[in-house]
Amino acid sequence: MLLHNWGSLFIAECSISFAVHIIVYAGAIMVLFLFTLMFINLNKELEPHKTNLVKVAATIVAGTLLLVMVSTVTNTGNVLPSQVSQNDVGTVAVLGKKLYSDYVLPFELTSILLLAAMVGAVMIGKKNTD
Amino acid sequence: MNSILSVVPIEYYLGLSVILFTIGVMGVLFRRNAIIVFMCIELMLNAVNLLLTAFSTLHGEAGGQVMVFFIMAVAAAEVAVGLAILVMIYNNLRTVDIKEMNKLKW
Numbered sequence: 001m002l003l004h005n006w007g008s009l010f011i012a013e014c015s016i017s018f019a020v021h022i023i024v025y026a027g028a029i030m031v032l033f034l035f036t037l038m039f040i041n042l043n044k045e046l047e048p049h050k051t052n053l054v055k056v057a058a059t060i061v062a063g064t065l066l067l068v069m070v071s072t073v074t075n076t077g078n079v080l081p082s083q084v085s086q087n088d089v090g091t092v093a094v095l096g097k098k099l100y101s102d103y104v105l106p107f108e109l110t111s112i113l114l115l116a117a118m119v120g121a122v123m124i125g126k127k128n129t130d
Numbered sequence: 131m132n133s134i135l136s137v138v139p140i141e142y143y144l145g146l147s148v149i150l151f152t153i154g155v156m157g158v159l160f161r162r163n164a165i166i167v168f169m170c171i172e173l174m175l176n177a178v179n180l181l182l183t184a185f186s187t188l189h190g191e192a193g194g195q196v197m198v199f200f201i202m203a204v205a206a207a208e209v210a211v212g213l214a215i216l217v218m219i220y221n222n223l224r225t226v227d228i229k230e231m232n233k234l235k236w
Contacts, residue, residue, distance in 0.1 A: 016195075017183050017195050017198055017199075020199065020202065021179075021202070024202050024205075024206060028206055028209075029172065029205070029206060029209050032209055032210065032213050033165070033168075033169070033209075033213070035213075036165060036213045036216060036217060037165065039217050039220065040165070040216070040217070040220045040226055042163070042165075042226075049162065050160065050161075050162055054159075055160060057159075058156065058159030058160050059156070059160075061155075061159060062152055062155050062156040062159060065152060065155055066148065066149075066152040069148045069151070069152070070148060073141075073144050073145075073148065089186055089187060089190055089191065089192045089195060090183075090187060090195065094192050095192055095195055095196065095199075098192040098193065098196055099196055099199070102193075102196075103196050106200060110199075110200055110203045110204075113203060113204070113207055114203060114206065114207055116207075117206070117207030117208075117210045117211050118210065120210075120211050120214070121210040121211050121213075121214040122214075124211065124214040124215055124218055125214040125217060125218065
């Protein structure tokens with residue numbers, strides 16, 4: 001979980017992205033996780049563990065994936081662009097203009113998605129009365 | 131260019147997000163606690179977010195960061211629905227062990 005936060009803090013180069021990340025993750029997702037942890041009784045004795053065979057297989061798979069990604073990254077040529085068109089992409093003004101001009105339809109669809117998720121969570125979460 | 135990328139080169143961002151993504155995959159494969167699996171999925175999404183933001187700054191293109199917003203919205207929706215499902219499963223089965231959730235298998 002610490003790494004989670006480091007990852008978010010590293011986005012500090014883009015002010016708006018950073019702020020939204022902090023708000024969404026610290027304000028919404030962490031709280032959701034904490035609530036669920038309170039609902040669910042977890043203790044050390046009941047902690048399920050996988051068998052050693054599965055653990056070895058998981059390590060091999062994850063290691064292979066890491067290897068593939070690292071080799072892809074190292075084998076890629078120069079990724080630096082010849083010239084940067086715009087230097088202030090992380091600011092509220094630039095992102096807001098982009099969001100409300102080119103990406104208006106996905107933006108509105110996102111609001112519908114969030115509404116659907118909210119209704120769905122309430123429907124799933126409520127007690128079955130029948 | 132006078133952004134943070136002249137201080138911290140893009141390779142470090144690449145390395146960090148590759149490591150974060152692998153930790154996420156590792157956690158999904160390793161653990162049987164459904165909450166930990168959820169957290170690891172979030173970790174993978176965040177690794178991709180980090181990389182999108184870094185490259186969007188590198189190329190001076192705002193589209194990448196718009197994509198980060200959409201990924202965050204999808205992640206929030208996924209967590210809300212997923213944790214609701216998890217609480218219901220716990221109410222019914224009294225466990226969050228993913229090995230017990232095999233009713234749809236076969």
